[in-house]
Amino acid sequence: MGVLEKSKSILTFILVVVLSSCGGSDEPSPVDDDSKDREAILIHWADNIIKPSYNNFSSKLDVMVSKADEFTASPTNSSLLEFRSAWLAAYTEWQKVELFEFGPADKYTLRNFFNIYPADVSGIAANINDPAANLEVPASYPRQGFPTLDYLINGTGGNDAAILQYYTTDADAPKRIAYVDKLVSRMSTLLSNVVTEWNGTYRDTFVASTGLDIGSSMGAVVNAYVLYYERYIRSGKIGIPAGIIGTMVGAPYPEKVEAYYKRDISKSLVKTAHQAAIDFFNGKSINGGSEGPSLKSYLDGLGAKDPSSGTSLSTIINDQFSTINNKVDLLSSDFYNQIQTNNQAMVDVYTNMQTEVRYLKVDMTSAMSITITYTDNDGD
Amino acid sequence: MKTYFQKSTSAAPLAVLRIALGLLLFVSIIRFWAKGWIHQLYIEPKYFFPFFGFEFVTSPGEYIYIIFAVCGISAFLFAIGFFYRIASIMLFLSFTFIELIDKSTYLNHYYFVSMICLIMIFLPAHVYFSIDAYRNRSLAFEKIPQWCVDTVKLFVCLIYLFAGLAKINSEWLLNAQPLRIWLPSKNDLPFIGSIFNYVWVAYVFSWLGCLYDLSIPFLLLNRQTRLFAYGAVIIFHILTAILFPIGMFPYIMIATALIFFSPDFHIKLLNKIASLFGKAQPLVIAGSRFEHNAIMKSLVLSFFIIFFLIQTLMPFRYLAYPGELFWTEEGYRFSWRVMLMEKSGNAQFMVKDKEGKYAAIENREFLTPLQEKMMATQPDMILQYAHILRDHYAALGWVAPEVYVDSYVAMNGRLGKPLIDPLTDLAKQEDSFSHKPWILPLNNEIKGF
Numbered sequence: 001m002g003v004l005e006k007s008k009s010i011l012t013f014i015l016v017v018v019l020s021s022c023g024g025s026d027e028p029s030p031v032d033d034d035s036k037d038r039e040a041i042l043i044h045w046a047d048n049i050i051k052p053s054y055n056n057f058s059s060k061l062d063v064m065v066s067k068a069d070e071f072t073a074s075p076t077n078s079s080l081l082e083f084r085s086a087w088l089a090a091y092t093e094w095q096k097v098e099l100f101e102f103g104p105a106d107k108y109t110l111r112n113f114f115n116i117y118p119a120d121v122s123g124i125a126a127n128i129n130d131p132a133a134n135l136e137v138p139a140s141y142p143r144q145g146f147p148t149l150d151y152l153i154n155g156t157g158g159n160d161a162a163i164l165q166y167y168t169t170d171a172d173a174p175k176r177i178a179y180v181d182k183l184v185s186r187m188s189t190l191l192s193n194v195v196t197e198w199n200g201t202y203r204d205t206f207v208a209s210t211g212l213d214i215g216s217s218m219g220a221v222v223n224a225y226v227l228y229y230e231r232y233i234r235s236g237k238i239g240i241p242a243g244i245i246g247t248m249v250g251a252p253y254p255e256k257v258e259a260y261y262k263r264d265i266s267k268s269l270v271k272t273a274h275q276a277a278i279d280f281f282n283g284k285s286i287n288g289g290s291e292g293p294s295l296k297s298y299l300d301g302l303g304a305k306d307p308s309s310g311t312s313l314s315t316i317i318n319d320q321f322s323t324i325n326n327k328v329d330l331l332s333s334d335f336y337n338q339i340q341t342n343n344q345a346m347v348d349v350y351t352n353m354q355t356e357v358r359y360l361k362v363d364m365t366s367a368m369s370i371t372i373t374y375t376d377n378d379g380d
Numbered sequence: 381m382k383t384y385f386q387k388s389t390s391a392a393p394l395a396v397l398r399i400a401l402g403l404l405l406f407v408s409i410i411r412f413w414a415k416g417w418i419h420q421l422y423i424e425p426k427y428f429f430p431f432f433g434f435e436f437v438t439s440p441g442e443y444i445y446i447i448f449a450v451c452g453i454s455a456f457l458f459a460i461g462f463f464y465r466i467a468s469i470m471l472f473l474s475f476t477f478i479e480l481i482d483k484s485t486y487l488n489h490y491y492f493v494s495m496i497c498l499i500m501i502f503l504p505a506h507v508y509f510s511i512d513a514y515r516n517r518s519l520a521f522e523k524i525p526q527w528c529v530d531t532v533k534l535f536v537c538l539i540y541l542f543a544g545l546a547k548i549n550s551e552w553l554l555n556a557q558p559l560r561i562w563l564p565s566k567n568d569l570p571f572i573g574s575i576f577n578y579v580w581v582a583y584v585f586s587w588l589g590c591l592y593d594l595s596i597p598f599l600l601l602n603r604q605t606r607l608f609a610y611g612a613v614i615i616f617h618i619l620t621a622i623l624f625p626i627g628m629f630p631y632i633m634i635a636t637a638l639i640f641f642s643p644d645f646h647i648k649l650l651n652k653i654a655s656l657f658g659k660a661q662p663l664v665i666a667g668s669r670f671e672h673n674a675i676m677k678s679l680v681l682s683f684f685i686i687f688f689l690i691q692t693l694m695p696f697r698y699l700a701y702p703g704e705l706f707w708t709e710e711g712y713r714f715s716w717r718v719m720l721m722e723k724s725g726n727a728q729f730m731v732k733d734k735e736g737k738y739a740a741i742e743n744r745e746f747l748t749p750l751q752e753k754m755m756a757t758q759p760d761m762i763l764q765y766a767h768i769l770r771d772h773y774a775a776l777g778w779v780a781p782e783v784y785v786d787s788y789v790a791m792n793g794r795l796g797k798p799l800i801d802p803l804t805d806l807a808k809q810e811d812s813f814s815h816k817p818w819i820l821p822l823n824n825e826i827k828g829f
Binding site: 036038039210211212213244245302303304306307308313316354357358359361362363365366367368369370371372377378379 | 417421485487561562564565567568577579624625626627628629722723724725726728740742750753788789790793794795796824
């Protein structure tokens with residue numbers, strides 16, 4: 001636009017304003033106070049989603065711990081199979097709590113100790129030989145948690161007999177048994193730290209922090225949620241093994257899939273995790289499944305929409321979730337195989353997840369006036 | 381005209397401004413230091429985003445603390461009027477140097493501070509109620525030329541007027557953007573919070589804000605409305621301090637607006653302060669008038685003519701660019717466009733080389749969270765970052781690296797869309813003051829200034 005045209009547009013605008021100010025505004029205003037009540041959302045999250053999810057996971061983990069104890073007490077074919085199925089059930093349930101990495105889970109960095117993969121096989125061997133190995137340092141993250149158990153019960157031999165031998169007749173068997181025990185009881189302790197805090201005073205602290213600035217509950221939840229979706233679902237489960245992101249990529253890394261040794265559950269894990277993210281967005285109660293105050297209802301209350309089409313932002317986000325679900329359904333249950341035979345299907349999932357990342361990270365946070373990756377600073 | 385330049389007024393108003401501004405800046409520097417922002421903003425980053433033409437200004441690493449120390453000390457000396465001329469020059473230079481290091485930290489109020497410090501270098505703010513005047517009686521005067529005080533008033537008026545003009549657009553007045561996004565986020569404030577759930581409140585705030593900016597200069601200039609206007613200044617700026625994280629700015633503006641009060645008010649104020657220190661009143665020879673010498677006077681006046689010419693033209697330079705100002709931000713900075721946009725973005729960079737190497741960039745490996753956030757919505761910073769990436773990979777031995785960006789920006793309640801042409805190799809684009817043709821159009825006209 002030239003200067004003349006711009007001046008014209010300014011003059012037209014002033015005219016419009018002057019004229020319209022004589023008329024009055026016909027702006028439809030969503031005056032639904034409750035939907036913008038952040039305390040109600042925080043209460044629903046805490047009482048009907050987060051705490052019940054941790055309880056469910058906790059009971060699955062307890063079963064896994066007892067099955068692991070039976071296995072380590074007497075490693076037999078049947079105790080191995082039972083340990084495995086309890087591991088799978090707990091790993092699946094974990095996918096429904098991994099997104100809550102704020103508050104207590106963030107304080108104890110639960111994810112670091114539960115689900116960092118691929119497992120570090122030589123590091124695990126070193127730790128087995130050193131009973132005093134430090135499991136708190138970053139290098140130890142891929143030497144514990146579900147991915148390491150995956151290796152220990154699915155990857156230490158070519159078949160079940162070989163795996164059993166690893167824990168029975170081999171010279172190092174007692175040390176290996178001890179390491180399994182150590183890892184499992186460690187997971188149990190870490191989780192109970194988090195659950196205890198949620199069942200204690202943290203719940204009230206969480207609910208009372210109703211702002212949106214640094215340190216507020218909703219700010220922390222949304223940041224953790226968006227980060228989880230981007231870095232741990234999109235990148236971790238899909239993008240990195242498919243060779244789409246990271247430096248010097250190009251070739252896929254099928255050995256970086258989640259549950260690499262179990263092999264045929266990568267898809268069911270991503271589906272569970274993705275559904276948990278969808279349900280959280282919609283505020284679906286864990287018990288009963290009804291929807292309550294949520295990111296969706298808050299966005300609707302704010303009237304967030306695409307002004308050009310009139311479609312609400314929550315609908316756009318949910319439609320994209322469905323598109324992704326359909327793309328994930330096309331994948332093989334075994335991502336290792338999928339990546340080597342038809343990586344394009346993985347790329348399709350990634351691309352659609354990237355679109356969703358933008359809706360969540362840019363459009364949603366902008367509509368809610370939440371800052372992504374808070375830095376303490378002045379604005380103007 | 382000539383008689384205007386011979387008019388005299390009390391030296392007290394400038395002295396009050398000097399003290400208030402100096403002390404507030406002194407506190408600002410201490411606050412900045414105490415919050416750990418010096419390290420976070422000027423030492424932690426691996427790269428910086430200098431302003432076009434000021435690429436030579438860069439962070440000196442740990443020595444930045446010395447610059448902040450100089451800035452803080454000069455602010456204090458400035459306040460007490462001790463070696464005023466040197467202190468004011470050092471204050472201007474050190475503050476401006478810091479602000480020029482990284483665009484990510486650009487704030488209109490930092491620019492305001494730089495400019496008011498620049499103005500103060502040329503004004504006789506130290507001839508009254510200062511250590512300089514106390515130590516050297518030949519520097520002490522009761523009167524100064526009227527235009528010296530008016531210069532400051534003119535500058536403050538210009539800022540309010542331009543800030544007001546910038547609000548006369550369809551986003552602000554017709555859509556109540558971005559306040560309708562920002563206000564509900566404060567609906568948990570005690571007492572007033574719940575009103576922010578209503579869209580009409582955002583309209584009221586938008587219209588009142590615009591009217592405030594456009595009318596406050598005149599209300600402050602007029603003796604009859606001055607007290608009312610100053611009340612409005614206090615309410616307006618305190619409200620913004622409650623609603624938005626804008627640091628010291630509200631207090632700086634509240635203090636600066638004191639300049640509009642009568643000499644009597646300032647003399648009384650200073651006498652009160654003097655009595656606190658056990659002095660009856662400032663010692664000056666009644667009727668003595670400060671005057672720049674002839675050469676200095678013409679230099680200083682020429683400087684101010686150029687200064688105000690630039691200040692008046694800068695906010696209009698956007699007219700020289702095609703496209704929507706809010707979207708391209710070509711000509712946006714240094715124009716007193718304050719709090720006009722809720723803008724957020726995401727930029728995924730890709731680097732390729734001639735031998736088929738390819739990298740998808742994790743921004744956090746190169747930038748701080750603040751830098752990444754600012755870069756993602758500002759085309760000139762996107763280009764600077766693309767060059768940082770190009771040079772980084774070239775240094776790693778990549779052959780003629782190409783840099784592309786997949787960008788996505790949401791502005792004032794619109795659904796996000798790409799900001800930059802994803803097919804443009806940014807490694808080959810050069811920065812300049814001319815229009816950047818690789819910025820994609822908003823395709824949505826914003827009417828008004």
